[in-house]
Amino acid sequence: MAHEQVLIVPGRYNEIKRICEFVAAGAAEAGFDDDTIFHLELCCDEASTNIIEHAYGQEGAGNIVISYAIAEDEFTIVLRDNGQAFDPANVPPPPAISRESIPLDELANQMRIGGLGLHFIRNLMDEVTYSSDNRQGNRLVMVKKLQKDES
């Protein structure tokens, strides 16, 4: 049976740690290892930071509602806000980087618009969907599959 928890915090940077701790507790309960728990914390941190920076445009402009649900084979995290729509699909991936070729201006710009955080989310989560409407606000759904040991 799915088990769900909800946390509502003001959209402030000093709430990020609380959001991470909330999700980490759920992820530990779901049975993820420490590395995966760190990945889930990082994704929620980056998503919450983008909400404050880009959806609300400043601290203290609205709440972040974060929930997680533990099902048999997956862990689902939902972040909701009532700020401006910020569709991750519109943000391009970061530039390719090597020691010989570092497109610094492009990289700095990407970091400014939250592109690096989104890059983390896309790489670390199994499914990411975003929706926005005037009534329900913005909703980012991130899913991580639970790997079952065969042994």
Add this chain to the structure above:
Amino acid sequence: MAESLIDIQVEDLKRVELVRVSGRIDSSNAAEFDRVLKEVAGRKHNVVLELSGVEYMSSAGLRAIVALWRECQKRRGDVLLANPSERVTEVLTLAGLNTVFKVFDTETAAVGNF
């Protein structure tokens, strides 16, 4: 008073600034981290960041490190990393920045490289 999540110690060596960072770096304190690194870059352009005690770092922390690196590169200096924690290494790799920064096992080795 809000608890401080990060501890930053700066040692001004002869040719290098050694910055030892520990704790948690996220959006709540990345501005403080960035401010210290800007002060450091204002004094010297060769910097060693000792990051073994960093338990958590998000892209906000990376942004400050990249800004420092950019400033030092502009002035023909460099930023070397000493003994980064597993979490720091992973975030650098995720960002594709692991090939950009030279990494040393100890702060002595990093400082000695300048």
